[in-house]
Amino acid sequence: MSYFQRDRERHPPALTPAYKTSILRAPRHALLSLPTTLSEETGPVFGHDMIGPLDNDLIRNFAKDGGEAIGQRIVVSGRVLDEARRPVRGALVEFWQANAGGRYRHRKESYLAALDPNFGGCGRCITDDEGGYAFRTVKPGAYPWPNGVNDWRPAHIHFSVFGHAFAQRLVTQMYFEGDPMIWQCPIVRTIPDASAIEQLVALLDRRATIPMDALAYRFDIVLRGRRATMFENRPEGNG
Amino acid sequence: MTLPLDYLPESPSQTAGPYVHIGTNPNWVEITGVWRNDLGLVLVGPDTRGERILVEGRVTDGAGAPVRDALVEIWQADAAGFHPSPAETRGQADPHFAGWGRQPLSAEDGSFRFETIRPGRVPYPDGRLQAPHITVWIVARGINVGLHTRLYFSDEEEANAADPLLNRIPEPDRRATLIAERSERDGLAAFRFDIRLQGERETVFLDM
Numbered sequence: 123m124s125y126f127q128r129d130r131e132r133h134p135p136a137l138t139p140a141y142k143t144s145i146l147r148a149p150r151h152a153l154l155s156l157p158t159t160l161s162e163e164t165g166p167v168f169g170h171d172m173i174g175p176l177d178n179d180l181i182r183n184f185a186k187d188g189g190e191a192i193g194q195r196i197v198v199s200g201r202v203l204d205e206a207r208r209p210v211r212g213a214l215v216e217f218w219q220a221n222a223g224g225r226y227r228h229r230k231e232s233y234l235a236a237l238d239p240n241f242g243g244c245g246r247c248i249t250d251d252e253g254g255y256a257f258r259t260v261k262p263g264a265y266p267w268p269n270g271v272n273d274w275r276p277a278h279i280h281f282s283v284f285g286h287a288f289a290q291r292l293v294t295q296m297y298f299e300g301d302p303m304i305w306q307c308p309i310v311r312t313i314p315d316a317s318a319i320e321q322l323v324a325l326l327d328r329r330a331t332i333p334m335d336a337l338a339y340r341f342d343i344v345l346r347g348r349r350a351t352m353f354e355n356r357p358e359g360n361g
Numbered sequence: 362m363t364l365p366l367d368y369l370p371e372s373p374s375q376t377a378g379p380y381v382h383i384g385t386n387p388n389w390v391e392i393t394g395v396w397r398n399d400l401g402l403v404l405v406g407p408d409t410r411g412e413r414i415l416v417e418g419r420v421t422d423g424a425g426a427p428v429r430d431a432l433v434e435i436w437q438a439d440a441a442g443f444h445p446s447p448a449e450t451r452g453q454a455d456p457h458f459a460g461w462g463r464q465p466l467s468a469e470d471g472s473f474r475f476e477t478i479r480p481g482r483v484p485y486p487d488g489r490l491q492a493p494h495i496t497v498w499i500v501a502r503g504i505n506v507g508l509h510t511r512l513y514f515s516d517e518e519e520a521n522a523a524d525p526l527l528n529r530i531p532e533p534d535r536r537a538t539l540i541a542e543r544s545e546r547d548g549l550a551a552f553r554f555d556i557r558l559q560g561e562r563e564t565v566f567l568d569m
């Protein structure tokens with residue numbers, strides 16, 4: 123068993139000068155390419171028992187005295203699959219975001235949009251037997267950042283995903299269908315391939331809406347796939 | 362007619378951004394009360410088997426400046442060389458060892474410090490033993506795809522000299538960037554592993 127090599131044409135390259143911080147943080151040497159070993163084919167396990175009842179409810183998990191976060195109420199759901207279309211069960215998915223006005227709750231953040239006293243911005247869940255996950259939140263606002271003089275991030279939610287192997291470790295961002303700012307963003311445009319960008323755009327999911335309560339978006343995540351090692355140099359044969 | 366192969370493409374990576382710790386270490390950025398403990402801060406307990414060690418270092422950018430907003434994760438075998446993972450089929454790993462750790466870099470100087478144990482040896486796919494090593498993964502603002510590297514130990518000279526991965530590095534003088542220097546602290550071995558993202562003595566990063 124080993125993991126498919128990453129398709130580095132679909133991922134952003136390290137050096138993407140329009141995203142200025144990448145200039146000093148991109149290695150100049152080529153990556154050393156090797157097949158995975160047991161060190162990368164294994165990974166940590168997180169039990170369902172570590173997840174609290176509000177961990178996937180960002181409307182309430184930081185709220186005081188029965189309050190709720192302000193903003194467009196949404197449900198985000200999807201599946202974590204691997205490249206061979208197998209569901210990735212028991213995977214820890216973590217997510218974080220700005221509030222409805224585009225303000226992050228972080229001491230290094232000074233954007234003038236107000237904090238929401240009832241919104242923290244973090245959540246997590248563990249995928250079920252079909253690889254499914256879901257959380258409830260408010261739709262994050264767009265947010266200005268010091269890159270070009272007038273650059274704004276599209277509304278986005280950050281995702282960190284653990285698969286079953288450290289080789290599958292992935293951090294990415296989810297965007298929202300129809301947002302014109304997706305195609306203007308230097309961070310989105312670090313990805314060279316438009317179809318790869320579209321893979322990060324969550325679709326409005328009318329069937330998952332909660333009538334008179336919340337809209338819904340669907341976002342599936344694909345992690346690296348695994349191959350059986352046929353005819354490899356193994357005395358015990360193929361596993 | 363030829364049928365298409367039925368694979369999905371991997372989701373593309375994006376930078377973790379400057380506020381990654383909201384999601385990974387909320388308590389550390391004072392978002393308290395959502396969950397009790399940030400994950401990954403403790404790898405070992407009183408019953409963990411093996412030699413206790415410290416792993417310390419600093420992450421710097423192409424100008425030599427400390428990277429103060431990154432997140433570092435480590436993943437390693439236990440003292441006997443087994444991983445605490447269902448994908449580990451050779452034997453039972455130490456139930457008192459997490460194997461995985463995660464830390465934000467210091468906002469002052471970009472440093473990190475893990476208390477862990479010296480890992481045992483793990484076989485390469487062809488059966489040769491690899492030298493003891495720790496897998497290291499870094500994400501940050503300005504890093505578009507998380508960077509994988511490995512930490513090896515300066516006091517494992519013989520094993521390092523025969524390690525399949527170290528021997529695949531085309532420029533022999535760059536192997537040293539993966540070897541953490543040993544010193545002693547409070548009776549423990551402390552290993553210094555500085556990660557240079559770019560430029561002089563740039564760390565070897567892996568695509569594996």
